[in-house]
Amino acid sequence: MKPSTRRRLFQGSLYLVLVIAIVALVFVADWKTIKFYFLDMDVAKQVWPDILVTAAKNTVVYTAIAFVGGLLLGLLLALMKLSPVAPYRWLSTAYIELFRGLPALLVIFGMAYAVPIAFSWHPPGGSAGAGLLALILVSGAYIAETIRAGIQAVPPGQREAARSLGMAPAWTMVSVVLPQAFRIITPPLTNELVILIKDTSLLFIAGMALGDRELTTFARDSLSQTANATPLIMAGLMYLIITLPLTQLVAKLERHQNRGR
Amino acid sequence: MNPRESVSATPAIEVRGLHKSFGDKEVLTGIDFHVDQGEVVCVIGPSGSGKSTLLRCVNRLEEPTEGTILVEGIDITDPETDLDKVRTRIGMVFQQFNLFPHLNVLDNLTLAQRRAKKRGKDEARRIAQGNLEKVGLGDRADAFPSQLSGGQQQRVAIARALSMDPDMMLFDEPTSALDPELVGDVLAVMRQLADEGMTMMVVTHEMGFAREVGDRVVFMDGGVVVEQGKPEDVLGNPQHERTQLFLSKVL
Numbered sequence: 001m002k003p004s005t006r007r008r009l010f011q012g013s014l015y016l017v018l019v020i021a022i023v024a025l026v027f028v029a030d031w032k033t034i035k036f037y038f039l040d041m042d043v044a045k046q047v048w049p050d051i052l053v054t055a056a057k058n059t060v061v062y063t064a065i066a067f068v069g070g071l072l073l074g075l076l077l078a079l080m081k082l083s084p085v086a087p088y089r090w091l092s093t094a095y096i097e098l099f100r101g102l103p104a105l106l107v108i109f110g111m112a113y114a115v116p117i118a119f120s121w122h123p124p125g126g127s128a129g130a131g132l133l134a135l136i137l138v139s140g141a142y143i144a145e146t147i148r149a150g151i152q153a154v155p156p157g158q159r160e161a162a163r164s165l166g167m168a169p170a171w172t173m174v175s176v177v178l179p180q181a182f183r184i185i186t187p188p189l190t191n192e193l194v195i196l197i198k199d200t201s202l203l204f205i206a207g208m209a210l211g212d213r214e215l216t217t218f219a220r221d222s223l224s225q226t227a228n229a230t231p232l233i234m235a236g237l238m239y240l241i242i243t244l245p246l247t248q249l250v251a252k253l254e255r256h257q258n259r260g261r
Numbered sequence: 262m263n264p265r266e267s268v269s270a271t272p273a274i275e276v277r278g279l280h281k282s283f284g285d286k287e288v289l290t291g292i293d294f295h296v297d298q299g300e301v302v303c304v305i306g307p308s309g310s311g312k313s314t315l316l317r318c319v320n321r322l323e324e325p326t327e328g329t330i331l332v333e334g335i336d337i338t339d340p341e342t343d344l345d346k347v348r349t350r351i352g353m354v355f356q357q358f359n360l361f362p363h364l365n366v367l368d369n370l371t372l373a374q375r376r377a378k379k380r381g382k383d384e385a386r387r388i389a390q391g392n393l394e395k396v397g398l399g400d401r402a403d404a405f406p407s408q409l410s411g412g413q414q415q416r417v418a419i420a421r422a423l424s425m426d427p428d429m430m431l432f433d434e435p436t437s438a439l440d441p442e443l444v445g446d447v448l449a450v451m452r453q454l455a456d457e458g459m460t461m462m463v464v465t466h467e468m469g470f471a472r473e474v475g476d477r478v479v480f481m482d483g484g485v486v487v488e489q490g491k492p493e494d495v496l497g498n499p500q501h502e503r504t505q506l507f508l509s510k511v512l
Contacts, residue, residue: 155357155359157355157357157359158359158361160322160355160359161353161355161359161360161361161418162361162372162373163322163345163348164320164322164348164351164353164422165348165349165353165372165373165377165421165422165425166345166346166347166348166349166373166377166378166425167345167372167373167376167377168345168376168377171376171377175372175376176361176372179363180361180362180363183363
């Protein structure tokens with residue numbers, strides 16, 4: 001058999017497998033049941049517009065708070081990790097390893113239930129506040145590593161140029177190194193943001209008040225009330241509407257950066 | 262005593278017994294070196310001879326392992342010395358330009374003036390614009406470094422250093438990263454600076470520049486100063502074998 005024939009046969013069989021799989025899925029699936037449980041328009045009308053104006057809004061607000069908090073904490077940890085003072089480095093490393101090693105779900109649970117008992121202290125903002133604090137603690141650990149990598153990716157000549165002009169280390173960091181570091185890490189930071197959007201779904205474990213519920217908590221509650229999974233589908237769509245533009249943006253930024261090199 | 266005289270008697274740069282090691286590799290093995298005020302000293306030598314390391318020790322971008330470095334009589338190896346303040350008096354130009362890519366040309370020139378010299382915005386801009394005119398780039402204040410050629414970037418870097426009103430300038434192979442046709446513009450600016458009486462220490466491979474502009478040429482090899490003197494002597498009639506060998510390769 002000629003190599004070109006063999007290649008064509010191989011490609012043809014790949015397509016064939018795909019077609020068979022799709023056809024099988026369409027015939028085997030129980031479309032009536034799917035439509036009844038997952039695409040019920042009456043249920044959809046019940047949860048609309050609450051799922052948008054309350055749940056989706058809360059998801060976005062929680063993400064924004066956790067991201068800004070995580071950025072500030074991450075910046076602090078990154079600077080500590082690069083500090084000439086050794087104990088700061090150890091502290092930062094220990095923190096980062098701890099919170100990257102623990103499941104976010106467990107940290108949220110601990111902040112909402114264990115911390116109030118152990119320290120007789122309630123994080124501000126009720127369950128939502130406790131959960132958000134936990135998300136900040138966790139995302140800060142990841143963002144710290146991203147920022148540290150960004151700082152180290154700035155060419156050493158930049159720091160040298162600033163220092164040779166007589167600029168103090170702090171000004172050099174603020175005016176020369178950090179602006180370039182953040183430009184370098186915009187794609188990975190946007191990825192952190194996307195992960196954070198989805199991690200707000202873990203807040204359900206904290207037990208949210210009605211008006212505080214984000215998309216997943218809201219959809220789960222609606223699921224138990226209506227015995228119908230349509231709200232889950234709607235919540236999924238909402239997540240995609242929020243995350244897809246961001247992941248597209250990351251792809252665009254990465255293409256742009258690669259072209260610049 | 263006339264204070265002016267005492268100032269001019271002090272060398273701009275004086276290096277005594279300088280050693281520098283990276284790990285267990287000794288790059289500088291006992292350097293005694295000076296640059297007088299208003300003097301243009303060109304340092305030449307093969308790569309790995311330690312000439313860039315010597316230059317980078319003068320504003321302590323490299324930490325000397327041993328020895329003393331005096332800049333206008335101030336010991337910069339003394340931990341009590343305000344290094345940032347001394348550095349504002351020493352302009353430095355790098356092989357790779359090292360302009361700040363996130364800032365436009367004008368902001369590149371004003372940043373350190375404002376942060377280190379605490380100059381006001383208007384004053385910093387006026388000084389920056391003046392120095393841009395001087396290097397022939399008065400019309401590129403709004404450009405970003407990425408929009409400039411290598412030669413233009415290096416001239417901006419020179420203008421950036423000049424904007425701090427330094428007493429002396431260090432040049433670390435300023436034309437080595439440039440396309441050959443762009444070298445001339447940068448050398449012309451440096452020649453102009455020398456003519457104005459600027460104290461300059463230039464690490465370079467441009468033998469023509471060293472010959473015509475340098476007051477003194479210093480040949481380094483293996484971490485020591487092998488030979489120094491007037492350019493026509495060192496370049497035209499080298500005494501040491503190593504100098505002869507090096508010059509026979511580059512001239």
